[in-house]
């Protein structure tokens with residue numbers, strides 16, 4: 002990432018992000034849909050680039066990742082991703098679709114809630130010491146190609162970082178400033194299950210503009226829906242035509258098709274009680290025999306938010322800093338209370354992760370912590386599948402117990 | 408510790424290549440500050456002026472491979488308030504622990520023209536097998552930033568901010584796409600973080616230079632390597648390198664006979 006796309010100082014006051022209200026419903030701005038061509042999409046990127054750091058999907062290291070883009074040619078035209086448990090391969094498509102893939106290894110979390118963030122620096126001076134906020138600056142983010150599940154993931158992280166008395170100012174400013182161009186999925190991945198989680202494949206709110214790629218032998222353009230005033234004003238500056246019924250029908254058909262292609266399903270019926278009353282189920286030991294406790298699932302999950310803070314001081318004892326880093330419930334340090342870690346076994350750690358994600362998250366934040374993006378399944382090096390583990394507990398929910406061992 | 412007195416630092420070498428203690432000399436930007444913050448009392452690689460013990464902090468590089476060294480480490484421990492082992496040799500026995508899997512006399516006969524001059528133990532063992540160790544800094548070689556962090560933490564009387572989790576978390580921190588999920592066997596999920604996940608960033612699987620992570624599930628990794636097409640020999644050789652004698656690596660490597 003270029004320097005000006007990195008984090009900036011976190012001194013701003015923060016309000017709720019503009020595109021989603023606190024209860025997750027869409028703001029009422031909804032103009033009629035338009036159609037833009039690929040040139041129109043380039044014009045959109047150009048317009049955003051004037052005062053944003055524009056990020057979108059691009060091919061790097063054999064995967065479709067989110068990175069800085071300036072030109073349409075950097076989008077993964079003609080590429081798709083073949084995903085299964087513990088498996089990801091980039092493959093050629095028969096066509097040159099720009100968004101003909103599902104989601105990649107990492108979500109937008111990387112930008113809104115960066116993996117490493119300096120919180121403050123302290124310097125010794127004559128009067129003791131002074132504390133400084135980090136002095137980094139960056140431009141606003143514009144995200145191109147945000148999927149419905151990812152918008153839901155952002156709304157979930159908003160509850161974590163912005164609700165209540167102790168809002169996170171850095172996250173708040175990055176989130177509030179971000180311009181979101183959603184893309185309705187035209188291709189479900191092998192590990193996707195947004196339909197089960199009620200989070201996709203159509204972006205219904207929480208965006209500035211939403212695209213649906215309309216691509217068959219005779220055409221290649223995009224239906225554009227508007228989700229915010231800022232989106233409407235940007236769209237008005239692009240070459241476009243008004244969408245007609247045929248365009249709307251074509252877009253609806255794309256989404257219906259994707260909806261029917263889900264790689265996975267998860268039965269969420271009564272899942273909170275199911276997991277919370279099966280703390281001693283034998284399946285936890287079964288999964289622990291396979292789980293590497295590597296933490297990949299939590300790192301790639303777009304809703305996992307846990308961090309640790311590290312304090313550093315220098316050799317001279319002149320400066321100190323506090324750094325926040327992504328942490329994982331799969332590390333021993335994560336549950337370290339004085340004298341030792343509460344969750345010693347792999348069973349306790351996997352159980353903690355899935356039970357928090359699918360059950361206690363509901364107690365804590367009022368929604369599931371899972372949006373069905375499938376990343377934890379694909380990017381688990383041994384292919385442990387959250388849908389399969391939940392189904393295994395459901396198949397024999399006999400052992401009971403709300404409190405398990407460490 | 409007496410606050411008006413600079414802590415006294417000693418650096419010791421046992422069976423090793425010197426690479427880890429050279430990381431200290433490699434800390435060019437910090438070296439002068441370090442020399443101001445501690446009294447470098449015994450560091451033959453840097454200065455021939457060797458001061459008597461006791462020492463506040465001893466950094467110990469290398470493994471125990473001779474009867475003489477097995478005696479010497481006891482004396483080092485006696486003179487050291489805090490003893491920190493640095494590097495794979497000191498923490499797990501190093502590459503020279505490959506002798507633990509064979510007959511050392513065969514190696515001696517193959518390498519030396521006059522084997523009868525060589526007096527060595529049958530095994531290479533980590534320092535912790537001989538004396539109490541206060542902290543272990545892993546790696547082959549160690550990461551110099553971690554070394555500075557360790558010494559800074561020692562000076563401030565705080566815990567070093569050095570993680571014991573997998574290399575995978577470092578891959579994710581730097582935004583590396585997982586090579587294992589793309590089909591390449593990698594030791595990262597069972598390997599202790601610290602290098603910053605260098606090899607996967609260059610599209611190679613992790614070689615395990617930092618030894619086992621805090622809770623390595625070796626059997627699960629071994630199974631996945633087989634699924635990805637690695638032979639038992641591949642697995643054995645991948646685990647029998649710089650940290651061959653680290654218990655989880657040793658045990659899993661020996662579970663993969665041809």
Ligand code: SF4
Nearest residue numbers: 302371372374375377
């Ligand atoms: S738990 Fe897995 S499927 Fe659910 S949101 Fe997280 S990464 Fe995606």
Ligand code: SF4
Nearest residue numbers: 292293295296298381
């Ligand atoms: S479930 Fe998979 S990704 Fe998560 S910690 Fe276990 S092995 Fe790693």
Ligand code: SF4
Nearest residue numbers: 575578585586593595
């Ligand atoms: S490349 Fe290796 S170390 Fe990195 S995430 Fe994948 S398995 Fe872990």
